[in-house]
Amino acid sequence: AQTVTQSQPEMSVQEAETVTLSCTYDTSESDYYLFWYKQPPSRQMILVIRQEAYKQQNATENRFSVNFQKAAKSFSLKISDSQLGDAAMYFCAYRSASGDDKIIFGKGTRLHILP
């Protein structure tokens, strides 16, 4: 069974600085999708960024980018120029490309932004 591990329960970063959130996953599949979701204090789950496993180019969305290392099964999220609004719980997630609709979520990393 696939698993997603986020080893950092909490992190802090100074406003305007860059922070990287770690995520590793375990799978025997070669084709899959990876996601980062953000959950701010409002509790709304928001999709931040997504990546297809067979695409070598790392996905970017404005200040958010990923470092996808397929061989290492690592999918870290980098937030540049951190803003107060980035304070949230961040969830890494995995979905098989085999036809399973379910997404497997990690336990989350709570990110604090220090003014």
Added chain:
Amino acid sequence: DARVTQTPRHKVTEMGQEVTMRCQPILGHNTVFWYRQTMMQGLELLAYFRNRAPLDDSGMPKDRFSAEMPDATLATLKIQPSEPRDSAVYFCASGSTGKTYNEQFFGPGTRLTVL
């Protein structure tokens, strides 16, 4: 701006009462998921539907929980009888198997408190 809607947003009830939570998936989406989020357990998948058919409800306590999709625009999650341990935030999410990533879009959640 298409989004998943959930009602009610907040519910306070007494132990033993029936609770019904409703979800309207994004128009055109054919998968619907029910999650429960607590501090202790994190995000748990309770049940999911594809094309209105229940595909997996293994995460749901069968004796008191039930999930249905009366039609493509409505999904319901019922708890009868409710217990204090059911206090949590319940999320509905929808997705489309016709899309490459088939990512899930979340509703704002129902915060349930059982006294």
